[in-house]
Amino acid sequence: KNLVDIILTNNGYRVVNLGIKQTVENILSAFEEHKADAIGMSGLLVKSTLVMKENLELMTERGLSVPVVLGGAALNRRYVEEDLKSLYRGTLFYARDAFDGLHIMDALKGGASEATQDAKASAAKAAAASTAQNDSAQDDAEELVGEDAKHGVRRHARTRAARAAAGDTSDTTRSDVNPNAPIPRAPFYGSRVVADVPLEDVFAFVNETALFKGQWQFKQGKRSAEEYRALVAEKVRPVYDELKERSKREGLLTPRVTYGYFPAQSEGNDLIVYHDDERTERVRFTFPRQTAGRRLCLADFFASRESGRVDVVAFHLVTVGRRASEYAHELFRSDNYADYLYFHGLSVESAEALAELWHKRIREELGLAGRDAKELNKLFHQGYQGSRFSFGYPACPNLEDQTKLFELLDPARIGVELSEEFQLVPEQSTSAIVVHHEEAKYFSID
Template sequence: TIDAIKKISETLPGAHFMLGVSNVSFGLNPAARITLNSMFLHEATQVGMDGAIVSAAKILPLIKIEPDHQKICRDLIYDNREFDGEICTYDPLGKLTTLFEGVTTKDARSSASLADLPIEERLKQHIIDGERIGLDEALQVALDTPYEPLQIINTFLLDGMKVVGELFGSGQMQLPFVLQSAQTMKAAVAFLEPLMEKEDGQDDSGKGKFLIATVKGDVHDIGKNLVDIILTNNGYKVINLGIKQTIDAIVTAYEEHQPDCIAMSGLLVKSTAFMKDNLAVFNEKGISVPVILGGAALTPKFVYGDCQDVYNGQVIYGKDAFADLTFMDRLMPAKKEESWQDSEGFVGDYAQYNQKGRRAIAQAEAELNGGAKKEKKKEPEVIDTNRSEAVDVAISRPTPPFWGTKVLNPEDFDMDELYWHLDLQALFVGQWQFRKPKAQSREEYDVFLQETVHPILAEWKQKIKAENLLHPQLVYGYFPCVAEGNSVHVYAPSVIDQGLTPEDAKPSFTWEFPRQKSMRRLCIADFFLPKEQNQFDVFPMQAVTVGQVSADYARQLFAEDKYTDYLYFHGLAVQMAEAMAEWCHALIRKELGYGDLDPDNIRDMLAQRYQGSRYSFGYPACPNVADQAKQLEILGTDRIGMTMDESEQLYPEESTTAIITYHPTAKYFSA
């Protein structure tokens, strides 16, 4: 069959294949059938099979099949029998039958029995599998062997965490399972700690000390907390200062704890400026330990260029929690061997680990060539305010159902409607990080999502409903407006009641937006009626939140060491705020009279296959986050507990705002 797929593919390019799979294992033990069916399905997809007729419940992903079982199944599929003359000396069918004699399908789906392993390997496997059942008994066996508690931690348990890191790095283990391993590690350490006698003056810094904080004005802590979890459970002493930490607080903590490394985290674009400022203060205070910078707004170029230029010590780009762990695992032995210098980084045998930024490399090359190139003198920028010809002014303009704002509270929502607007790709892959391993086929990955990930989502939906863990609220409304050049003048709703025109009325405020310098030269202002027509257009706005209760509950989960639950709930809360924004935008389209153009499936909805667009401050089309303050004021978001601080951070954390344009030409663009 597999050879036939290959030959047909060569003879008839573009042909598709569908197979019934289970006949390949007819007559075998049910447990053997699951394994052989899975291997046959994998081999067939590798050569071009497009579809399979098979029960998803009776298939295993490749990573769940032991290597020796894989080999026997492949030998059977490809008839790799071995003969001595006419005598068969190796029969994979016989091997497979013997191997699965007495084995149930449940056994086939589980890992090898932990009890059969030597205690050293057994403990290591407990960590790798994230298996809490039987952990205490295994630890007691190790203590009775006898191993010292610290020896158990530093050898067997940390060896397990090392394997977990390698599996994650190679794409064979997703983040939720990493966190299950971390929880198991935490439980093991908690069991052993009371048995460890601490001598007077004994250092509790573990493998090294690591100070981490989310910078001033930023409440996003999921990335920082993941770093804490991974490093703590790999033997490091982590001093986690929390969110919104000022430079004074970070310096004070450094002086108190004397960490080997400082890490600063932040999600907001403005946080990157605070990080850079903090590095300058470190110089003033004589701090030169390595500093790791991490967060969604950072790039390697910014870290190794702009930030390294400021700091006298070494700056490292923290791509993810395991990048931080890798750096620390290199730093600590290098320090012991005097192969680390704060000003130079790794030296001697460790020099290969130094990470050079693009700007540093370019500067070194320029100096070798006789000096850095002089920057060209910038000419004064001329701002283009001419309306784009790509945007038609002569379109039908809607009349809103009301002028002003409306508040919706939890009782006004059907949660199932909100869940319908959930972006599952962003949730499963972006937030929960269930990424498809390279060795896994698309079909195997889809089965995994259906059998493992969707049930997790269903459980959290039930828990959220039972415990009221989300408190959805929103404010939306319609305001009179006109465009002038690159600006939009927004008026109070009262100008409509007073019968005023744009010539007579005074705007409540004006927003100025950037214009594309090329392509269609778009600007958000182009989508609204120009002022010279002396007629008000409608400017919709919205602000949504899932409430402070969600942020509080997420922090509670982290404090209770429920790492996997923390990841699941935090990610779901973030995406539910986005789902609310999508739902509210759909409501506005419906009320303005063009909701019937909406697609009937969520993928097309998320791809903006509807009329108009939604823009949030901080993105390229409207980059000035400070303008959001005017939006909150005119919407009256204090009524739903939504505010913005001096660092332009929204509270509660899982909240979003947007301005809406209904113009058919309006889509996302960069200006």
């Protein structure tokens, strides 16, 4: 969102940046106050797409037809054009990235203030051209960046999950997942805090594809593989190396972790997490089940209550600290846009890297790391046993379940809070449930 602000502002547009987590009333009030030409909304998580849908429906009910531009990692063009356009009486555009947004605004402002059919066609053509210019077919087919890299699902998989909302929880018939999988021994019960994680260890797990191509927008495009490698070596990596050193020197990133192991059993679509006595229920999660195919549900990957076996579940929450958010905001407010883009991208991917690092630690402590792939890139694509799932994604889409994770891990001890929208604060934080079952791989609910 801030990158859109930067790109549009530098190209002569006045952007009213309302910040994050805005209600539709705030958005419409600002639109009227500033007499804007268009409204932009961006979403990172599945829940964001549902909020966008509700916003568009309300705007239609009020008879509004202002041009709306939608973007963010939680969306793709198919979802916007096939699912959302029919809900809104006005002009609706999908912007793959900030440059798409610029092309769309240029097309809209090229004619009358009302978005005509010609403007629509021009904007769509410009957006398509921008996509073709900035991303090769190989990028579209193969790259997993940002949040997608963490969860191993492509954008269309997440938007299908958004259409299904929270998924079906009424059918509790268990899938064909092996109910007798070996249960590893937990190294301890309860949660612990780790506050002395070396930054070098974190940087070793940074997904450079996600950082360079996704966060920093250094994409291969029409360059040959050799030309792109030269670009990375000559321009990108020096920035990366200098920023890592500055982050260590000035304490801009402070990795901290809270994680733990808990006795658990499944019951239908529920995962029951017990106190240390392995009998007293502590919290209960309810997960959706696929309505077709294998009809998978996360609960299926744990021993059932009726089996009499007590399973183990792990949770973790990691952060690179509030200073990362503060410093990024300082750069943005002082118009240091390039530095903001670089540092914000590094801070987000460092949080992801810390999650990867601690996920590996959990696999080691459970005795599963012997199955880890040797190459880091393969680890980013689930080259291991013991997958991690984050709330807000297809298999566990209910963000409100973060409150239960907070009850288990007490992340306030590492400076992380939960917003009213059940999102982690600071934003350079991420949480997950780790499922040890050998069949547990990412799946969508549709």
